[in-house]
Amino acid sequence: MPPKAAKGEYIETDTGNKISRRSHIHGTQHIILGGKTVIQAEAVIRGDLFRSSSSSTSTSSDQNQPAPSAPSVAITVGRYSHISKQAVLRPPSRLHRGVHSFYPLKIGDHVFVGERAVVEAATVGNHVHIGKEAVVGSMAILKDFAVVLDGAVVAPGMVVPSWCVVGGAPARIVGEVGEGYAVEGADGGLARERYRLVGR
Amino acid sequence: MSRPFPYAYLSCPCADTPMPDPSRKRRSRESPQKPNPEQPHPPKVPQGNQEEDEEQEEDQTFDPRSPRSNFSLYPPEQLLYCEDCHQIKCPRCITEEIVCWYCPSCLFETPSSMVRSEGNRCARNCFNCPACTAPLAVTTLENVTGGGSQQGPWVLACGYCMWTTLDIGIKFDKPTNIRTQLFKLTDSSRGRQMSKTFTDLKSPLSTYASIDEQFAASSTESKNGDLAEPAPLDPEAQFAALKNFYKNQIAETSSSPTDPLGPDFGAGFSSPGALNRIMSLYTSSSRLSSLYGGTSKKPKSKPPVMREALTASEGLKTPAPDAEDTIIQRMVSDDCGWDGLASLEQRTFQAPDARFVEDLLPLPVLLRTKRSKRCKSCKHILVKPEFKPQSTRFRIRLIALSYIPLPTLRPLVPGAHGGLPTVSSSSLAPNLDALPPLRTVQLLLTLKNHMFDPVRVTLATPSVTPGRVASKVTILCPQFDIGANSDVWDEALQGTSVGDQRASSRGGGLYEKVAEAGKVWDKGRNWTTVVLEVVPGTLPGGTAGARRRVQQATGADVGGTTTRARGGDGISGDDDDGSDDDALPALDWSGQGQDPGPQPQQLQPDEDVLEIPVFVRMEWDSDNQIDQEQSVGRQNADTVKRELAYWMVLGVGKINPKIV
Numbered sequence: 094m095p096p097k098a099a100k101g102e103y104i105e106t107d108t109g110n111k112i113s114r115r116s117h118i119h120g121t122q123h124i125i126l127g128g129k130t131v132i133q134a135e136a137v138i139r140g141d142l143f144r145s146s147s148s149s150t151s152t153s154s155d156q157n158q159p160a161p162s163a164p165s166v167a168i169t170v171g172r173y174s175h176i177s178k179q180a181v182l183r184p185p186s187r188l189h190r191g192v193h194s195f196y197p198l199k200i201g202d203h204v205f206v207g208e209r210a211v212v213e214a215a216t217v218g219n220h221v222h223i224g225k226e227a228v229v230g231s232m233a234i235l236k237d238f239a240v241v242l243d244g245a246v247v248a249p250g251m252v253v254p255s256w257c258v259v260g261g262a263p264a265r266i267v268g269e270v271g272e273g274y275a276v277e278g279a280d281g282g283l284a285r286e287r288y289r290l291v292g293r
Numbered sequence: 294m295s296r297p298f299p300y301a302y303l304s305c306p307c308a309d310t311p312m313p314d315p316s317r318k319r320r321s322r323e324s325p326q327k328p329n330p331e332q333p334h335p336p337k338v339p340q341g342n343q344e345e346d347e348e349q350e351e352d353q354t355f356d357p358r359s360p361r362s363n364f365s366l367y368p369p370e371q372l373l374y375c376e377d378c379h380q381i382k383c384p385r386c387i388t389e390e391i392v393c394w395y396c397p398s399c400l401f402e403t404p405s406s407m408v409r410s411e412g413n414r415c416a417r418n419c420f421n422c423p424a425c426t427a428p429l430a431v432t433t434l435e436n437v438t439g440g441g442s443q444q445g446p447w448v449l450a451c452g453y454c455m456w457t458t459l460d461i462g463i464k465f466d467k468p469t470n471i472r473t474q475l476f477k478l479t480d481s482s483r484g485r486q487m488s489k490t491f492t493d494l495k496s497p498l499s500t501y502a503s504i505d506e507q508f509a510a511s512s513t514e515s516k517n518g519d520l521a522e523p524a525p526l527d528p529e530a531q532f533a534a535l536k537n538f539y540k541n542q543i544a545e546t547s548s549s550p551t552d553p554l555g556p557d558f559g560a561g562f563s564s565p566g567a568l569n570r571i572m573s574l575y576t577s578s579s580r581l582s583s584l585y586g587g588t589s590k591k592p593k594s595k596p597p598v599m600r601e602a603l604t605a606s607e608g609l610k611t612p613a614p615d616a617e618d619t620i621i622q623r624m625v626s627d628d629c630g631w632d633g634l635a636s637l638e639q640r641t642f643q644a645p646d647a648r649f650v651e652d653l654l655p656l657p658v659l660l661r662t663k664r665s666k667r668c669k670s671c672k673h674i675l676v677k678p679e680f681k682p683q684s685t686r687f688r689i690r691l692i693a694l695s696y697i698p699l700p701t702l703r704p705l706v707p708g709a710h711g712g713l714p715t716v717s718s719s720s721l722a723p724n725l726d727a728l729p730p731l732r733t734v735q736l737l738l739t740l741k742n743h744m745f746d747p748v749r750v751t752l753a754t755p756s757v758t759p760g761r762v763a764s765k766v767t768i769l770c771p772q773f774d775i776g777a778n779s780d781v782w783d784e785a786l787q788g789t790s791v792g793d794q795r796a797s798s799r800g801g802g803l804y805e806k807v808a809e810a811g812k813v814w815d816k817g818r819n820w821t822t823v824v825l826e827v828v829p830g831t832l833p834g835g836t837a838g839a840r841r842r843v844q845q846a847t848g849a850d851v852g853g854t855t856t857r858a859r860g861g862d863g864i865s866g867d868d869d870d871g872s873d874d875d876a877l878p879a880l881d882w883s884g885q886g887q888d889p890g891p892q893p894q895q896l897q898p899d900e901d902v903l904e905i906p907v908f909v910r911m912e913w914d915s916d917n918q919i920d921q922e923q924s925v926g927r928q929n930a931d932t933v934k935r936e937l938a939y940w941m942v943l944g945v946g947k948i949n950p951k952i953v
Contacts, residue, residue, distance in 0.1 A: 230452060236400075237685045248427035249452035254397045254661065255685045263427035263453040266397060266661070271371030272676050273692035278699055278741055279370045280296075 102134070103292040111291050116176075123167035127202065130170050131291045133178045142184045142195045143167035167195065171202035171219065173284040175291075181211045185231040196232070203275070203284035207243065214247075218255070220275040220282075238281070240270055298725040298947070299736070301700040302366040303693070304355060304940040305383030355940040356759040357904040366942055369700065372693035373675045375668040381693050381939060382668055387675060389664040395682035398428055398658045402682050414657035418471045420449055423639060423653035427453035431468045444468075449655050461651055472657055479654060528644050535608030542599045620648060665689075698740035698748065698775060698820075698911065702943050705735040705808070705824060725946030728903060730831040735808055736945060738768075738907075741820040742775040746913045749774050752823070753908040758830070761897075762948065765828040766905050769810045778819040825905070829948045832901050896950070903945040910938040 103111040108128035116132045118124065120140030132138065143165045167184045176182065184198040200206075200217040207225030214229045218237035223229060227241045230249035235241065239253040242260035253259050258268040275281035356362060365383070373382040380386075394403045396415035403416070420429040429449040446464040449471065450457040458464065465474050602609040613619075623629055633650050640647055642656055666676040677689040704723050723734055742748050752771045758764045808814060808824040815822040914932040 236683075246453070250430045251428050252398050252400065254395070254400060254682070257397065257661075263422075263425050265426055271368065271692075272373065272666075272687070272690055273370030273694045276370060276692065276694050276699075278701065279694055280368060281370070 101292060103131075105292070109288075111288070120167060123165060125166055125169045127169070127171040127174070129172050129288050130174050130176070131288055132176045133180075133291075135179045136176045137179075137181045138168060138176070139181070139183045140167045142186070143197070144195045166197050168198045168200070170200045171204065173202055173288055174200055174204040174206070175284065175287050176206045177208040177210070177225065179209045180206045182206070183211070183213045185213045185215050185233075187232055201237070203282075205284065205287070213249075220284075222281060238270065238275055240281075242267070296368070296944070298944055299702040299704070300944040301369065301702055302942045302944070303369050303372055303381065303697070303700075304362065304365045304942065305367060305372065305381050305386065306939060307365065307383060307386045354755045354759055355906040355908070355942070357906055357942045358760050358900075362942070369694055369697070370692070373666065374691050374693040374696045375671060375673055375675060376691060377671045377673045378668060379935070379937070381697065381937075382675060386669050387666045388669050389666055392663040392665050392678060393680055393682060394660045394662055396658055397661045400682050403660055408660065413660045415660060416472050416657070418469065419658040420471070420655035421658055422451035422454060422456050423643065423656055424456045424650070425451060425454040426642075426656075427451050428658070429655055431465075431471060433468070434464070447471075458655060461653065475655065528646075531608050531610055533608075534606060535602060538602050538607040539599070623649070695743050697937065697939070698742050698750065698909075700909075700941055700943070701739045701741070702825075702945070703737050703739075705737050705814075723946075727949040728829045728946045729949050730829045732829070734827045734829065734945070736825040736827060736943075737814060737822050738825050738943065739815075739820055739822040740775055743778050743819070744913065745777050745779065746915055747774060747777045748911050748913045750821075751910045751912075753910070754905055758903070758905055760900065762830040762832055762900055762903070764830040764903055764905070764948075765826075767826045768823060768907075769808055769826060770813050770823040773813045773821050773823060775821045776817070776819045825943075827903070827905065827945055829903055829945075832896055832948055832950050901948045901950065903948055905943045905945060907941050907943055908938065909941055910936065912936050 102115070103113055105111050106126075108126070110126045110128060110130045110132070112118070112130075112132045113134040113136070115134035116136045116138070118132070118136075118138045118140065120143065122140070123143045124138060124140040126132075144167075145165070168182055170176075170182075182198060182200070184195045186193060186195045196215060198212070198214060198217075200212075200214075201219035201221065203220045204217055204223070205221070206212055206223045207227060209225055210223050210227045210229070212223060212229045213231040214233040214235055215231075217223070217229075217235045218239065220238045221235045221240070223235075223241045224243035224245065226243060227245045227247070229235065229241065229247045230251065232250045233247045234252045235247075236253060236255040236257075238256050240258040241247060241253070241264065242258065244262070245260045245264040246262035247253065247259060248263040251259075251264065253264075253266070256269050256274070257266045258270060259265060260267045270281065273279055277285070357366070364385070367383050371384065373387060374380070375382050391405070394405060394408050394413065395401060396403065396417065396419050398415060398419035399417055401415075401417065407416070418431055421427065422429050429451050431447055432450045433447050434445040444467075446466065447468045448458045448464055463475070463478055465471055465478075467474075605611075624634065629649065635643065635647055635650055635653055639650075639653060643653055647653060663678050663680075663682065664676075665674060665678065667674050674689050675691045676687060678684070679686045679688060704725065723729075728734060738752075740750060750773055752768050754766050754768055756765060756767065758766060808826070813821050814824045913935050915935045
């Protein structure tokens with residue numbers, strides 16, 4: 094990795110994350126990046142939407158909530174994941190017993206989030222591809238190797254099984270990816286290449 | 294799912310199998326166990342222009358625009374490879390076997406015995422919205438107050454379109470076993486229904502099994518109380534009655550015990566009476582009239598003809614005389630309106646007499662399967678996934694990418710880094726969606742070898758792409774080697790030799806390198822990059838300047854007089870392709886583009902897509918390095934010469950209709 098000029102577009106952290114200076118990251122102390130993660134310009138990552146004890150106790154004081162550990166994690170992103178321009182990552186939320194509370198958003202390794210996509214999933218597995226301008230609704234679960242086509246709207250709470258391709262609004266399973274999906278260098282396996290090229 | 298440019302598709306040779314001249318077409322498949330190192334078809338060509346010669350020898354260039362090629366082109370990761378046949382296997386050359394059934398929503402496995410008895414729908418809490426097909430969630434109604442102790446009645450709610458089961462007046466007592474609860478509720482409580490149009494009973498043999506069986510849970514009670522029949526059956530019971538009835542009918546009338554459809558399909562599908570009737574239509578026309586006449590009334594003696602259900606207990610459902618009127622009146626009433634009617638899409642998944650939004654019932658989620666795959670010709674297992682639905686691992690997975698080099702195409706950007714195939718991000722890269730015609734584009738084609746043996750590759754391409762848009766293609770180095778996919782650590786530990794090579798190549802990327810004929814562009818441990826020079830052709834119906842230039846350059850008859858050409862300009866000159874297509878009739882959607890027809894100026898659909906057919910032939914010495922390779926082909930020594938040849942199609946981009 095050739096050393097970049099001091100004022101490049103991307104800040105590279107010790108673990109190899111490349112984060113655009115023009116990205117909007119809120120609540121950084123509640124975000125965990127696994128390393129070699131790329132966050133492009135104007136991506137919005139809402140780490141400030143974490144589950145807080147105050148919001149839950151204010152409305153339902155009688156319930157003793159599980160005490161949140163000191164730095165509650167809002168968003169976890171794995172290695173070699175790529176957050177494209179203007180994508181939005183928001184922790185999912187749910188109205189549970191009259192209390193609106195946020196839940197952590199976990200994103201696996203080698204995940205691609207396309208431009209202007211909005212992700213509110215509960216879990217995004219490894220090698221998941223989310224197309225551009227797709228919307229992944231609150232508390233959805235995308236298993237490993239799932240593919241969300243461009244412009245798809247994954248309904249809240251939907252589960253996309255592994256190897257399945259979903260598309261449309263609301264998203265339905267429209268097909269499956271081949272067995273060779275996510276082989277390094279082939280379709281779905283370009284995460285390392287993508288990472289290498291960023292910031293050059 | 295079309296891919297963004299550039300892409301590379303591989304052609305499975307199975308599409309050519311029924312070709313009349315197999316001796317010639319054999320070349321597009323593999324000749325696996327050729328012990329003779331002398332190939333019958335040497336890739337070297339005596340003349341200078343290798344590509345053209347190759348084309349003539351092949352005598353059948355793969356045409357990406359041919360309608361057939363639609364069915365043989367696959368992205369490389371979808372292809373499998375059979376080690377016994379030594380062939381690429383596409384989804385058409387395999388058979389599938391179901392490993393397990395699972396619900397895509399709750400990801401629980403359903404035993405196949407249960408699938409057979411209960412149908413292929415999730416028996417738990419998984420439902421799809423009948424209005425929009427999004428998954429439904431079980432939610433409580435006592436949400437708002439926050440009183441945690443009392444568990445209110447439960448409903449199914451759609452998070453996408455906000456439909457709930459309250460819309461059809463259904464609540465559940467407990468949040469588990471919704472399917473059985475729903476069945477009980479709909480079984481008895483839906484007598485309030487007004488609509489009833491069970492028209493499909495006219496031909497029960499053809500329809501009832503497919504519609505009613507699938508939507509067993511959905512049932513609507515009709516209120517035709519004015520009939521003198523015993524209580525009219527709800528669709529569930531009606532289906533059971535009909536099934537029972539026809540099973541008996543088959544047992545009584547079936548003359549041949551060796552019915553090919555047999556008991557596997559259940560009674561509904563194997564109606565020998567229906568089969569006899571259909572067969573007799575074709576065999577003897579004399580019987581036809583008698584059968585048609587006698588079907589409903591009296592069964593003929595010679596072929597025992599099945600009679601249809603006659604009473605309600607047998608499953609016959611007679612709509613009430615005023616059923617249609619009731620529906621129409623309900624349609625015109627103010628409280629129904631357009632929004633109250635179920636759309637056609639919604640009705641396809643519902644019981645046949647569901648006409649209104651209130652009739653829509655939640656749909657239990659259809660199960661999905663995990664499947665193992667076998668080679669169709671040799672029954673070798675190619676893919677065998679783990680049994681558990683959640684697992685993404687495979688016990689056996691013979692994908693083509695493990696055997697054939699992975700092709701990657703990218704534009705050659707001056708001054709960019711050499712190296713592995715990359716997604717170009719530079720702004721210097723040509724816009725592949727609007728390639729300027731007649732301007733040379735250089736592309737880097739990287740082939741990455743995943744085998745543990747070094748491979749010798751020969752590429753061939755027609756010098757001019759097939760079709761009307763003649764783009765010139767030159768592979769600067771059509772013959773090269775790719776290194777073996779050895780362990781990465783080997784390379785690191787070997788140090789000098791490979792490292793030098795790499796360093797040179799790395800260095801080569803830094804300064805501006807010029808593509809030279811006969812030399813590979815770059816080379817790594819198990820990959821090699823060569824340069825393609827492409828001159829995109831001009832589109833028919835482009836600007837007048839373009840046409841003139843083409844006529845000057847090639848002397849080709851692009852067609853038409855000047856006035857006609859000007860007319861074409863008026864339509865297509867300043868517009869984009871879409872409006873061009875819309876404006877002109879008689880499009881050739883076959884994708885051939887060969888015969889211009891009455892309007893030669895007209896751009897056919899996708900004719901502006903620049904796709905290059907490339908014939909790949911790879912040879913390698915398969916020795917006893919790994920077990921995979923020594924399955925069959927070992928003859929005498931420890932090495933076996935192997936050869937594999939196939940066509941691939943490189944999608945470069947779209948040609949700009951205008952010359953810039």
